[in-house]
Amino acid sequence: MYLINRLRKYGIFVVFIIISLILSFISPQFLTVSNWTIIITQASINALLAFGVTFVIITGGIDLSLGSMVAVTGVTAAMLAHPDTFPVALPIFAGLLTGLLMGIFNGFIITKSKIAPFIVTLGTMTIGRGLALILSKGRPVSNLSDSFNFIGGGDVFGIPFPIIVLIIVFIICSLILKKTLLGRYIYAIGGNEQASRASGINVNQVKMAVYSISGLLAGLAGVLLTSRITTGQPNAGAGFELDAIAAAVIGGTSTSGGTGTMTGTLVGVLLIGVINNGLDLLNVTSYYQQVVMGIIIIGAVVLDSWNQKSNS
Amino acid sequence: MSSNPQNILQVQNLSKAFLGVKALDNIQFDLQKGEVHALMGENGAGKSTFMKILMGLLKPDSGEIIFEGEVLKSNNVHENLQKGISMIHQEILVVPELTVAQNIFLGRETNYRSWLNDKAINQKAQEILDLIGVKINARTKIKNLSIAEMQMVEIAKAISNNAKVIIMDEPTSALTDNEVAMLFKIIKDLKAKGVAIIYISHKMDEIYEITDRITVLRDGQYIATKNTNELDKNALIALMVGRQINDLFLENNSIKGESILSVQNLNKKGKFKDINFEVHAGEVLGIAGLMGAGRTEIARAIFGLDKYDTGEIIIKGNKVEIKSPEDAIKNGIGYVSEDRKALGFIPALSIKENISLSSLGNFVKTWFVNVSNEHEAATRLATDLKIKSTSINQKVMTLSGGNQQKVVIGKVLLTSPSLVILDEPTRGIDIGAKFEIYKLINQLTDKGIAVILISSELPEILGMSDRIMVLSKGKQTALLLKQEATQETIMQYAVH
Numbered sequence: 069m070y071l072i073n074r075l076r077k078y079g080i081f082v083v084f085i086i087i088s089l090i091l092s093f094i095s096p097q098f099l100t101v102s103n104w105t106i107i108i109t110q111a112s113i114n115a116l117l118a119f120g121v122t123f124v125i126i127t128g129g130i131d132l133s134l135g136s137m138v139a140v141t142g143v144t145a146a147m148l149a150h151p152d153t154f155p156v157a158l159p160i161f162a163g164l165l166t167g168l169l170m171g172i173f174n175g176f177i178i179t180k181s182k183i184a185p186f187i188v189t190l191g192t193m194t195i196g197r198g199l200a201l202i203l204s205k206g207r208p209v210s211n212l213s214d215s216f217n218f219i220g221g222g223d224v225f226g227i228p229f230p231i232i233v234l235i236i237v238f239i240i241c242s243l244i245l246k247k248t249l250l251g252r253y254i255y256a257i258g259g260n261e262q263a264s265r266a267s268g269i270n271v272n273q274v275k276m277a278v279y280s281i282s283g284l285l286a287g288l289a290g291v292l293l294t295s296r297i298t299t300g301q302p303n304a305g306a307g308f309e310l311d312a313i314a315a316a317v318i319g320g321t322s323t324s325g326g327t328g329t330m331t332g333t334l335v336g337v338l339l340i341g342v343i344n345n346g347l348d349l350l351n352v353t354s355y356y357q358q359v360v361m362g363i364i365i366i367g368a369v370v371l372d373s374w375n376q377k378s379n380s
Numbered sequence: 381m382s383s384n385p386q387n388i389l390q391v392q393n394l395s396k397a398f399l400g401v402k403a404l405d406n407i408q409f410d411l412q413k414g415e416v417h418a419l420m421g422e423n424g425a426g427k428s429t430f431m432k433i434l435m436g437l438l439k440p441d442s443g444e445i446i447f448e449g450e451v452l453k454s455n456n457v458h459e460n461l462q463k464g465i466s467m468i469h470q471e472i473l474v475v476p477e478l479t480v481a482q483n484i485f486l487g488r489e490t491n492y493r494s495w496l497n498d499k500a501i502n503q504k505a506q507e508i509l510d511l512i513g514v515k516i517n518a519r520t521k522i523k524n525l526s527i528a529e530m531q532m533v534e535i536a537k538a539i540s541n542n543a544k545v546i547i548m549d550e551p552t553s554a555l556t557d558n559e560v561a562m563l564f565k566i567i568k569d570l571k572a573k574g575v576a577i578i579y580i581s582h583k584m585d586e587i588y589e590i591t592d593r594i595t596v597l598r599d600g601q602y603i604a605t606k607n608t609n610e611l612d613k614n615a616l617i618a619l620m621v622g623r624q625i626n627d628l629f630l631e632n633n634s635i636k637g638e639s640i641l642s643v644q645n646l647n648k649k650g651k652f653k654d655i656n657f658e659v660h661a662g663e664v665l666g667i668a669g670l671m672g673a674g675r676t677e678i679a680r681a682i683f684g685l686d687k688y689d690t691g692e693i694i695i696k697g698n699k700v701e702i703k704s705p706e707d708a709i710k711n712g713i714g715y716v717s718e719d720r721k722a723l724g725f726i727p728a729l730s731i732k733e734n735i736s737l738s739s740l741g742n743f744v745k746t747w748f749v750n751v752s753n754e755h756e757a758a759t760r761l762a763t764d765l766k767i768k769s770t771s772i773n774q775k776v777m778t779l780s781g782g783n784q785q786k787v788v789i790g791k792v793l794l795t796s797p798s799l800v801i802l803d804e805p806t807r808g809i810d811i812g813a814k815f816e817i818y819k820l821i822n823q824l825t826d827k828g829i830a831v832i833l834i835s836s837e838l839p840e841i842l843g844m845s846d847r848i849m850v851l852s853k854g855k856q857t858a859l860l861l862k863q864e865a866t867q868e869t870i871m872q873y874a875v876h
Binding site for chain 1: 728749
């Protein structure tokens with residue numbers, strides 16, 4: 069009984085292990101260091117977005133503008149990253165700042181207007197896409213410096229740079245959520261916003277913070293992606309927000325707010341990565357991959373709702 | 381037990397256990413046609429388990445329920461409803477966007493036509509509403525009704541089901557005095573028509589006004605059934621708690637000190653007008669008045685939950701601007717809301733996390749919350765307040781109403797307030813927990829904390845307060861000393 073309860077609690081982690089085991093039996097290439105390096109490197113963009121949106125979803129909100137922010141920030145960074153122009157820090161900083169500003173904009177509108185985050189970020193999603201096309205005049209921005217391209221393509225002691233970024237961001241986000249005042253307030257607001265306000269929490273400040281973090285991480289993802297594909301693509305990132313939300317939800321974050329963990333989201337991200345990778349190795353076409361992914365998202369939520377019922 | 385032909389419902393030796401813990405042990409109960417039968421007991425006595433079994437929501441482990449001479453076998457909600465057992469829930473279950481008629485016939489629309497026929501159900505619903513003498517148009521949307529009117533709709537729904545037994549769980553908890561009177565008139569009419577009512581309430585006055593017999597449960601056991609007019613209040617309390625509580629209200633002997641809060645000419649259009657009062661260290665100021673008199677609105681304004689139009693709030697001699705609960709807490713004000721669920725606690729967080737929520741900033745070292753200090757502080761309060769739980773990490777949603785209230789009080793106390801506003805602190809909690817809250821109020825005043833006590837229960841206000849402010853329709857009609865206040869004088873000023 070104890071074991072079953074444990075398994076339930078870590079349900080999605082167990083699913084992750086089982087799927088990995090099955091894949092390693094079916095495909096000999098699956099369980100190799102080089103393959104896992106690829107999986108994690110590819111998952112790193114989604115991971116950054118998913119960590120950001122986890123904060124947002126726990127407060128009971130949503131951020132649909134992530135994909136567009138990836139495009140705007142990527143194009144912004146690319147335009148400043150041509151060889152022999154500025155030091156590499158500038159395009160990185162500009163990308164992060166653009167993301168942060170867009171996040172602040174989301175937070176500002178949501179807290180001041182009291183319009184549902186779904187609607188506000190749906191708006192910024194469209195605005196962002198437009199901005200990316202305006203900035204780049206609708207064309208990919210290429211010819212980027214080698215030092216800029218290192219961020220997404222280089223490695224340190226054999227570890228790809230995106231994986232290092234992912235690990236650092238994961239640790240920081242986990243610490244914020246688990247150990248800081250902000251983290252506790254994020255859970256409180258998602259659990260009962262009115263009672264949080266009555267307990268003296270500055271609810272608007274906390275909401276501003278989560279949308280800003282979400283924007284900042286989208287900026288980082290934008291820089292990383294642009295560097296990896298060595299081009300600033302105004303059409304990049306379309307649909308990324310849905311993958312990020314899916315990863316958070318698969319990892320146990322409830323869309324009604326109040327619950328969720330960074331570890332869960334990380335497992336969700338890796339599960340999506342492993343499944344895509346495994347289906348690639350098995351030569352399953354991308355059409356079928358989408359069907360499988362959809363089934364897994366629904367399955368994860370069903371599993372989660374069973375858990376919640378058995379807990380209460 | 382012989383079966384009496386007058387009995388519409390007879391319950392014999394009913395038992396139910398959850399995970400080996402007996403929630404109901406050998407319950408006996410009988411209900412006669414046309415009687416109002418009170419079911420009394422503290423929280424956790426087994427009342428709601430018993431009602432759930434009667435409704436068919438739970439299956440008993442053993443025992444029999446005999447309804448109209450026939451043993452109820454299936455125990456399923458739908459069938460019990462059809463046979464005539466209905467329940468008016470404490471939290472009203474209606475669909476706000478549908479009309480009164482649509483709500484009354486929700487789930488049974490096709491009884492009238494195979495296509496939806498609003499005309500037929502409107503007519504039928506109106507007949508029922510007229511029958512019980514309620515002036516509500518069946519075509520009105522539920523969201524435009526008051527809570528009392530929604531309750532009337534629920535009763536109409538029960539009648540439309542040909543209910544022979546109606547269970548009412550705390551039906552008056554959200555009603556004004558006029559609405560209570562209206563409800564009681566309907567109950568009397570139903571009685572005359574032979575409907576039997578099981579009435580659950582914590583309010584003693586109502587029990588004595590409306591019920592014929594009283595059955596008491598305690599700790600899942602059947603204790604006694606008595607005629608209401610043969611059982612006095614103290615004897616009833618003794619049956620419920622299993623001991624005698626002679627002095628429910630304790631004498632407050634603390635010495636009154638400096639002025640903590642002074643409110644001057646506080647106004648909010650449509651809510652309250654020209655409110656002036658002062659509370660001193662170690663003093664309890666009671667605020668009495670009918671529902672809608674502006675009591676909670678004043679408390680919310682002082683605590684920064686709502687804005688006020690004009691006036692001044694002075695704390696310990698300094699004029700302060702309170703724009704949010706955050707400001708209020710910084711100024712040493714704590715507020716325990718009447719609406720525990722909405723404003724009191726975060727259900728999915730633990731006892732510890734709820735208790736520390738308002739003062740978490742004090743536990744931060746450099747960047748992180750110092751968990752062991754937090755744990756220590758929360759444990760101290762949970763122990764002081766005798767919060768019953770398996771662990772301090774238990775989620776608050778799993779606690780009983782009384783314990784949830786203690787968690788909210790713990791949260792307020794951890795902020796070291798100099799003024800605590802308690803808004804209906806004992807609503808919906810059992811008599812044992814009530815007594816503990818009264819004791820706590822005295823402990824607060826002993827420490828020199830000022831207390832504002834808002835309550836609809838006059839004995840509570842009279843028993844606990846040093847001075848009593850009475851409000852009527854948003855205006856301050858009296859400020860009475862304890863010695864000059866009686867239930868009668870307060871009521872006179874309250875209806876001023």
